[in-house]
Amino acid sequence: MKFLVLFLVFAATAAAVSAAATSCSPSEDFFSRHNVSADDRNVPGSVCGGHCCGRGRETQLRNALRRTAEQRVASAVRPISELLLATKRTLQEHLTTLSYQLQNKTAIFFTQLYKSNAIRTHAPLAALYDDIRILLKSSSDEGNGAELGSPSPKDLTISTNKFFREVFPVAYQNVLKLYPKQFMPEYEACLKDAYDAVQPFGDVPQQLGVSLSQSLEAARALLQALLVGAEVLATSEGMLAASNEECSTKLLQLGGCSRCKGFNTSPCRNYCLNVARGCIGSLVVDLDAPWAGYVEGVERLARTDADAALRTLDSKVSSAIMHALENHVILEKKVRQECGPPTTLDTPNTATTWSTPGASRRDALRAPPPDTELLQFAATLSASKKLFASLSDRLCDEPDFANENNEQCWNGETIGEYTKALVSSASISDQKYNPEITATAHEDFRLAVLGVKLQHARQVLVSHSWAGSVPAAESFMQSDEAGDEGSGSGRSYSEDDATYDAEGSGEEGSGEQEAGSKAFEETTYSSTPRTSSAAAFEPLMSIVISFATYQFLQYLNQFRPVNCLSGAL
Template sequence: ATFFPPSTLLVLCVVCTLVVFSVSMTAEQKLKNCNEVRAAYSSKGFNVNDVPNKGVNGASLKVCPQGFSCCTVEMEEKLSQQSHTEIKAPVSRLSTNLQSTFRQRHDHFDKFFRELLKNAEVSLHSMFVRTYGMMYVQNAELFKKFFEALTRYYVSGGAAVNLDSMLSDFWADLLERMFRLVNVQYEFTDAYMECVSRHTEQLQPFGDVPRKLRIQLTRAFVAARTFVRGLTLMPEVVNKVSMVSASPSCVRASMKMLYCPYCSGQVALKPCQNYCLNVLRGCLANQADLDTEWNNFLDAMLSLAERLEGPFNFESVMDPIDVKISEAIMNMQENSMQVSQKVFQGCGQPKPSKAFRSKRSIKDTGFNGRFRPYSPDARPTTAAGTSLDRLTTDVKKKLKHAKKFWSTLPETVCAGERIAPGDECWNGTAKSRYESVVIGNGLANQVSNPDVDVDITKPDIVIRSQIAVLKEMTSWLKAAHSGNDISFETDEDGSGGEESGSGCDSPSCDTDMYFSTTRSPVKPRIDSVGSPSAGGGRLTRKRGAGALRAGPGPARSPLEIKVAGQEEEENDQNWWSEGENCQRDFKKTAFRTLDYPP
């Protein structure tokens, strides 16, 4: 043991006493003089006269430590509201930036898709005027209505336009008009032409173009409009859920963290980071519960974005659509004799036209067009001045950055100048280390929050409803990723909410179909976006005279047409790539002179 002489012990006692006295004098001096608090309080826009000139008894304070204080009850109430405002500010700023980011991306995509539609219409018009001349001009309204319907479908979906029905009607109408042109030596009644148009699917006058075009349009349009819908939803959800809780416990915790240092005269003292995290996780407990469905939604958006870059590329579908429709028209002309003969067998022999001149030249029929080589470079550009690939690459970066936005919000707020590093920080009662454990995110974890009293039995109704909205949108995105559109139309039997698809593409869907020559007033009932239209697949019609039959059945009509099985998706993509690049020799497919049947 070490022994000190009495004189040394006396000196040590005096030094310790002086140190304690000096520290207490410094704190007491700050409380005796509240000038720093007055200046800081006034800078917040409050009346400086609210602040006492020196420390007063704080026994009546409700939030901050009692004892001598530079705060009054009135100041505490005002600073409580100020603290909640300051907690909300960074959250509001972050959420506003997020909303702005995806509103802009929505506007870019929406404008781009609309302009692609318009440019495709302009391109088709220009090409067909050059190729078909007056024959096209006299029938231009058919194609105008076609693009108008596509635009309505993009904007409003199946509620405004049944895409399959619209495409079926388009090809049937086109067949009717072309059938008259290639058979000008005959007269056709309206009833006769209805017989022709009813059997467009079985006649396949346009080859396999209608079927493939239907699949491509369905997938591309469903993907595009669903993706844009997702971009619309994001700002709406963020706007509804980004409000920081204004519960008394959250306001109290905010006040204690931000402004109780004022009451002890330490206006520059900032909260400890872990202390800040517990307060923010308590005040944003419900928002953190969004994270799971929010991330699922973003993953679905990213997956659909990949589809937009690949097989469901809206730009690749719309760009060569004029060439594809032209290819269908060429198929019709090249096979017009066979088509006409089958129609005459099935619908009856028409009467010769009295006005027809047997020596009429082929020029008079209007079929004298010859295609010009297709050049993608000659196409009009969109006002957006970009491509779908560039737009998609950009939005994918933003979507990835937005993941875990809600669960990391407390960390984002409790950073930088808002907190004090190390142990030189405010822990809620004094300038010292924060000893409590940092609790987890989400409402359930707040049962053990030491700084914010959260009722975990009462989840926020608005946020719960938005979780349901995100979940529903995610299901739509996943359906679109598979080429399907979800409709909630109620059928006659009362069932609803079915998922519509792009049609069966497997060989098992091959079916022999026949139609009788008797006219049927019943139109096919198409139940889904993906049910077949012109060009193949399954088609059901109510039984009756003239009904379509799948497979074996009663006595068959002389007109017997087998619907070709659908090819694999890979072949569809190869076909579309050929249309996009269009390297074919158009001279080989120029219109040929027809030998009309006598």
């Protein structure tokens, strides 16, 4: 009797298993989700041989599972690539917009200071800011950017020195209070030739040039490196999509054959990991170390030094003008030694106007530094340091490709336990121990090229990172009063929107007044003692009175709109 009961239980169990195996209904949902519709069971498939899949369905399933694996890889790689490109565009657009705003602000300062003669500063001012924008644009659009580490199209130390040389005759005319007159062309040419010997603005031009050059060259390197990283990710994604014939078959056996046999059970996790590490991870795992180094290099340079350097430019120009005013006695003596007494001619008193076509004044002229965005970007990128080492394992997070454990799952042959050894990594050297891969893995020369690109990018980024020490140029930017917008440190952008508007916006009572007043607040710039004579004090006092008048006018101007300087002067 006991034997009969056991026999009946065994028979019932066998019948249930047989019924489950002969039914394809549990697999139909899987086929539907992968858009596999062919039903030619009379022609068995060559790989799975299951009664639920004919040759046509097996072929469709093979292609569908390969696409799914590619999409899973792309979902890990593509967002990082898009993040790199988006950050590049955002930073480049921010710095370019900021350059126009500060060009505007500096031009307003010259208008207040030099009145009708300010028009003569238009060309040198535009040339300086154009060189800044050329340098930023040289990292330019995707596919057309300059090669990483290539020589800069503009040396901003030279550009800055040229700007101050061209402005010197106008500044010197202002020192001598020759408002209705202008220097003869020959005398003006002599002033420019004597600029190096006279040094009318002290060491401000040199320090400013170094500051701009270091900060904007670093920004240019970062912009180019972001583009390189995105290109490497796009190329690697293409390499992953080009899997070999064996791996296409292995993916079918992994994710499809159990369904072709009528089982609705996912593959064992270690089985999935072995296939994924051999077929996907081994293709790109050698990029793991170069990518981690690249991310580290980007992290070191993902900061707003270029923003700070640009914001400090107009205040340094006013400091340079102040230096010439404070030391006008020595300056006049040096100029007379080089060029003799001034020769002038009368000029008509023409008004200077500014106009900026385009967007809304308030919205277009607000450019707070992208500190928060860069911090978020760096944090997200940092989390991807092990991208290529863990890329293949992401496939096994898909329920269709892996169970949570290694028991009562699809082991490649039946439903049961997966007992084969788990290969320790996706490295090529480890694949000879992979029980699921028979083909010998070979290094792809394209992979070596991508690795070299990432290593080169890291070297360029580190060369611009200043290694954590504060250079002389950065110290120079930090020498402003802590509360002044535009200084290299101590920036405060919490004082409502007016702070942003003051950054070169040309809005009423903000950019114009600050540009004019700042030059006369920094009265301790020069180490050369001022003369106490009335003759020495008179030009400075005249300028102070002039600016007090302008500041009062600016207060009145708060009640009417003001046009702003166009980006193209």
